[in-house]
Amino acid sequence: MKTCEQWRVFEFTLNGPKSGNPFTDVKLFATFSHNNYAIRVRGFYDGNGVYKVRYMPESTGTWKVKTESNVPELTEKSEYFECVPATENNHGPVRVSGQTHFSYADGTPYLPFGTTAYAWCFQSPERQEKTLQTLKENKFNKIRMLIFPKSYSYNTAQPKVYPYVGKPKKVSAVFDDTTWMVKPEEIGFDFSRFVPEYFQHLERQIKALDELGVQADLILFHPYDSWGFARMGKKFDQLYLQYVIARFASLKNVWWALANEYDLLAAAGQKPLEAWDFIGQTVQAEDPSNHLTSIHNFYDPPRHKDTTKNWYDHSKPWITHLSIQTDNLFLVPKWLEQYNKPVVVDECRYEGNIEFGWGDNTATGMMDSFYRVVLRGGYATHGETYIDKPNTKRSIWWAHGGVLYGESQKRINYFKQLLEDNDFTYVVPIATEGPHWELAAGSSPDKKHILVYFGENQPEFEIFDFLPDKASYSAELIDTWNMHAEHFTEKIDNQHYFHLSRKNYQALLLTKN
The missing domain is CATH 2.60.40 (Immunoglobulin-like)
Structure with missing residues (x-):
């Protein structure tokens, strides 16, 4: 009998058809059962006639997996496996604890000290290795990162592999209000056909982060898009969510961020505000392991008074914690009281020297934000945006990962160690x-x-x-x-x-x- 460690990935692999469009033509599910518990999990196509169903078992003992499909060679296949106890460094996924804090599934406290490197997985292999090494040398235990590539200032290179079959075409900034979709003649990609190699690479890097004890805060959608991935429409948004959740939800260090700057997607003509409830509900319904889920704002209510109506209702059940962009750090206690959920200030400006106000903070300012957020009961995320000259080719941590040139991370490391040494498993403000x-x-x-x-x-x-x-x-x-x-x-x-x-x-x- 096969074995699987508690909170690790059990993968059931099958061979099936290659013809037609396996991503849409083939439906594959499996029921995982243990004692009186059973859960139905969606499978996915991994290319070359290979189909997989994955699950992260949380209880030790004997499990059975049995498939169902509209394809004869994939249906009514079954297998047993033994889920064995977690080893020493495996504490399981991070969950909300005590309403406004976090801990691992085994009860071990988790105090998130995050950083941001949006597009690090789309860089050269050497730069990706440097990113992992930099994380190893510091005490950051969460990283905000994108699933789709990003097109923005200081980050304009095309990825070597795209998530979909096709090639780039210039897309319109106008979507159809009923479908949320770019005009068909402007689509450069076939949104019904994924490129498995693209997602296999992301998977490897998420696992590499897990080896370092780093949570992967995966951003599902973002507005900095020149390919149409932010304008795929409701039908293909749902297909995409089903695919990435089927692939990644069995990885214990995954968090879902519905969007980076969700409200900017509406302002940019990419997704209407009402799309986010559907997206959040889909994530909640598809994820068999109930990973942490958030949504991140662009408009800051204290700074943009006329946009408060766009502020997302974080009390909705699919939102487990707040992911906030603001430099008004006095609001953390207000949000804790209002929502009774953890508050993570994932963007409180970055240490750097670029021309944007969000990216020219000092090292002392970045450090100061961490102390003020954490001691008020929230959690903070670091970022660095140093360039050596305009249009630099040097890596910028916030976009590309690589190495850190600043000074705040050293002080943030010290702060985290200070808390750990004095039994601050979490902070009571x-x-x-x-x-x-x-x-x-x-x-x-x-x-x-x-x-x-x-x-x-x-x-x-x-x-x-x-x-x-x-x-x-x-x-x-x-x-x-x-x-x-x-x-x-x-x-x-x-x-x-x-x-x-x-x-x-x-x-x-x-x-x-």
């Missing part, structure tokens, strides 16, 4: 409204440690009146930029002032006496 509105503060779940971040604020005299009554703390003074901690001589409570040297980017790590 501490409200600092009133006279301390400018601070960010949070405690470890056991209340033993509290981290208070000052940022650019430089009080010489301070009193932490937000601390619990009758509690006394010893402290370490943290220089977050220079990544240095030293003993703080004064005891701290909520009744007495203490003295600080005036300096940028300080924090106090309090330990309860």
Whole structure:
């Protein structure tokens, strides 16, 4: 009998027809059953007459898989396999825990510290290897990445392989309101025929990320498109979702992002706003493993007052957590209270020197965003956009991956280690409204440690009146930029002032006496 480790991929492979269009003509499902549990899973065509059905078993013991198909040679095929316990480094997929936090399926805490390299999988093999090496050398444990290629400033090269059979043609910016589809005569690709090699490569790289302990936050759609992939229409959007979910949902480190900047697709004439409910419902229905799912905005309500009506309703059941673009980091507690779901600020500007406001933040600014978001109960994502000259051929991490030229990642690594060393399996935010509105503060779940971040604020005299009554703390003074901690001589409570040297980017790590 075959074996499969808990939370790994069990793959049932069959040979079937090559004629016609196997992606649309052939229907293949399999039921996976264990004790009194059974689930029906969609299969997919992997080219060269090979069909596969995949599933990620979550319970140990004996499982049975049995197929059903409209093709005789694929139907009523069955097999048994034994799901064996997970090994030491396999904690399963990440799930929401305690309403607003995350943990792995086995209960191990997960504190996401993300980064963004949208098109890293479409670069040269050497650059892709550098990307994986850079991730290995840092503490990022989530990466935002695209399934479709991207066409945008500093990222204009054509991919070597396309996801569909065909070749590029210039597409119109106008879609039909009923089908969401570009005009047929403008389609350069056959959206009913996938190129398996394209998705096999993505699959290998998702698995390579898993080996590093990195979650792959897969962006299903995006507006930066010159091929028509954002304008395929409802019918082919659904076919695409069924295909990629059938291929990737058995990989334990997958997250689904319905879109990068979903509202910009409507503004760009690619998808109407009402498309996203259908897309979210389809993902929820197709994924047998219930991976984390989000949707990412372009318009920031505090900055774009006239676009608040386009703000997605994150309370919908297929949305597991918020993925937000904003630089107003004071809103994190509001969203936590409003939606009672984890809040990930996946774009709070990037460290870099390009001409766009979202990509010219300083290293201190990027670091500062992490402290302010995380200590307010959310999670943050890093990005870097340094160029050596306009129209540079050097890789830009945010687009191509490769190597990091900035300085913020070192301080972000230090911050994550500081939290891990002091039992911050997640952060319990501490409200600092009133006279301390400018601070960010949070405690470890056991209340033993509290981290208070000052940022650019430089009080010489301070009193932490937000601390619990009758509690006394010893402290370490943290220089977050220079990544240095030293003993703080004064005891701290909520009744007495203490003295600080005036300096940028300080924090106090309090330990309860």
